[in-house]
Amino acid sequence: MKHSEGIEAAIHVATMLAALPEGDVLPGKSLAQFHGLSPTYLSKTLKQLVAAGLFQAVSGPTGGYRLARAADQITLKDVVLAIEGTGPIFRCGEIRQGGKGAPGPEAYPVICNIHAAMLRAERAYRDALAEITIEALVGEFEKEGTGAAKEWACVFLTEAGRKQNTNSREGPQNDTAT
Amino acid sequence: MKHSEGIEAAIHVATMLAALPEGDVLPGKSLAQFHGLSPTYLSKTLKQLVAAGLFQAVSGPTGGYRLARAADQITLKDVVLAIEGTGPIFRCGEIRQGGKGAPGPEAYPVICNIHAAMLRAERAYRDALAEITIEALVGEFEKEGTGAAKEWACVFLTEAGRKQNTNSREGPQNDTAT
């Protein structure tokens, strides 16, 4: 009952992409360097986020990743489910009717109350995650972060960020400079 | 991010022990048979619950397990933490300052907001679990369960339950019949 390491990376990367100018992309290699992670393993996590429809990937020398939706339309719940899978935390094996000699399923018409209690807790967890959007996290960092930390992130975004001519979420950017 | 299978068994066993007359014990073998589980593996789970101080174990031919505390003093949170460990679900690796060239820890005086958000969700989860006591689960079963299911459980408790002369939680039972 522990989250995989990739969860932390996925959320941090998502906030980075959210802080990026609309349509721009960040390559996985740069993201790994910025966070001090293995590029090859981070790509595995990023792949999952693309498969889940949260990120978009662009190939080629100027390629990278960007958010597939607006940052206020992506929650921590989305990210967690993309990495950990959408299956339930608690899997009820109906062991209450597993013993030899136990009455059949007709004797258990309602859901196991233990199962129900665990589902309530699981729902509380995911609801709490669903309340936090990536945009909110970026906003908190902008407000609470120290000067050095913000500058460090800003420099990274400026250096590693890449304009994209083909922008699927908006029209092409007018700004073509560098 | 899934619970181990033992969680379900642990909770069901706890409710069984709670339904038992005060001080009586149930052997692990019987508990496994009633739930259709492997006795050897269930013993591993029970061992964890004893180590956590939730259950008490009695050796010998008339031995078994019983609750170490009153059923209303044991919550689902206690059981889950006993099996899964008390460590946090989300482990923050501080990757925000992991990159080469990143500013030192003094640039990050406050907790990572991502970490904080995950902690809030985790707290919501455990709070929800802490609200459910084993006694409440037994009460729900008594109220909602069907006649066949309740009778099946009652027969099991009667047949497998064992009186204990040395009762650490209360004085010896006067009832010596059967």
Add this chain to the structure above:
DNA sequence: GCTGATTTACTCGGATACACACTGTCCGAGTTTAGTTGG
């Protein structure tokens, strides 16, 4: 018949294999850029 030690059978507890998922890595397919060559 009663008392006592002895034997037995049953219980829990720790130590030991097996399997799956997470972690970590490599190489290949695809695309854009830059360079080069010909007109």
Add this chain to the structure above:
DNA sequence: CCAACTAAACTCGGACAGTGTGTATCCGAGTAAATCAGC
């Protein structure tokens, strides 16, 4: 000088090992009850 072609470099994506936790099992230490011998 311009345009088109070619080659190269960089990106993501899928396939392939290593490791740690969870799963499953067996055997040994300890205890209460039942048995049996002796009084």
